[in-house]
């Protein structure tokens with residue numbers, strides 16, 4: 001895929017995602033507004049119920065006091081009976097303000113005693129007509145019926161006296177006066193200035209958000225899932241792209257690496273076939289030697305590639321035995337030492353592990369050391385000074401291989417154990433390889449329950465530490 005096209009697609013998807021988040025936010029905000037309106041309506045209905053009940057209970061008290069008053073005045077006994085009956089029957093069944101008003105007009109206003117009664121009762125202070133606990137319990141019941149469980153504070157405001165005569169302990173007076181819902185108390189009292197019930201919900205917003213928790217959680221989860229999938233997809237595209245580039249490099253490398261020995265072999269064969277070339281014993285030996293060597297090189301390369309395929313499928317079977325790692329190291333050092341000496345360098349060994357025998361797969365261990373030393377030599381173009389050391393740690397042996405080569409940047413250090421990864425060298429093609437060595441080393445170390453890590457600085461050198469347990 002073209003890089004520009006990928007960037008375009010990512011940009012498009014990011015914009016769509018952003019728009020989605022925005023639209024979602026818009027809908028949630030709308031839903032919040034609707035909930036808020038519902039909340040206000042429910043509070044209104046609930047408090048209407050409270051105001052009605054307060055008025056009814058107030059009227060009941062007044063009726064009772066009328067009866068008591070009339071019973072002392074024999075000339076009104078007739079009224080007494082009718083009001084008593086009314087109180088017992090009709091009054092109980094009243095369940096809305098309209099009925100209450102009708103009842104009031106029928107039995108109280110129609111009575112001639114109305115004025116007398118008013119004189120008898122005198123002007124009653126609002127706090128005498130209701131109690132804090134009564135309002136509190138009525139509010140609780142009515143709000144509960146409307147499924148409003150939010151905490152509330154309330155107060156009763158007397159307009160005539162211009163002050164709050166009752167209020168919830170700890171409530172803020174100014175908030176109650178300014179931020180609360182206000183309802184007229186005793187709306188039937190047409191002659192007096194109205195008193196108000198002020199109701200305030202300190203955590204109204206939290207309560208509304210709490211009610212939308214389900215919607216919010218689902219929305220946020222969906223958005224997170226989309227962001228996660230999007231990021232994952234983008235990363236996968238990049239990973240695939242990098243992998244395909246690495247594979248291309250690998251194929252190019254491989255073709256190149258195979259081509260040299262193949263052409264050398266074919267040249268040697270041609271020379272052997274050529275009738276003009278005088279074939280002495282020495283010439284034969286030389287050509288066959290070259291063919292043999294190149295053949296071995298080809299075989300080793302093919303083996304390396306095949307092995308990495310086996311590792312990929314995790315089908316490796318270890319053939320463990322007890323052996324002395326110092327012997328193996330010495331063997332590999334002597335082989336690679338020749339190439340190091342050609343470059344005017346040397347390999348120093350400092351093998352201190354005691355005991356130095358481990359239970360592991362000897363062939364793979366040999367390859368492991370070979371790969372690390374081969375890299376140390378390959379990536380140190382001038383006068384390699386390579387150090388190989390071993391020492392004991394509690395449960396195993398630590399092997400260190402150090403060089404004074406080109407080093408690896410911090411960024412690339414994380415990737416060098418990836419299969420096919422090679423540090424990009426720009427136009428330099430001095431370092432031949434497939435990028436398979438270290439991934440193989442890592443897998444082998446893991447198969448032996450060991451670990452590998454490195455320290456490296458650009459242009460200074462690299463040190464690989466391998467820990468292998470005595471017995472895995």
Ligand SMILES: Nc1ncnc2c1ncn2[C@@H]1O[C@H](COP(=O)(O)OP(=O)(O)OP(=O)(O)O)[C@@H](O)[C@H]1O
Pocket residue numbers: 371375376379403405406407408416421422423424432433434435436437438439462
């Ligand atoms: N000692 C080292 N110093 C500097 N760079 C190193 C060293 N060892 C490895 N690297 C970097 O890590 C990369 C991966 O190494 P690895 O051994 O896996 O592959 P390779 O050497 O390129 O190929 P091969 O499969 O033939 O070993 C190398 O291409 C090189 O860039």
Ligand SMILES: [Mg+2]
Pocket residue numbers: 371374375433436437438
């Ligand atoms: Mg290598």
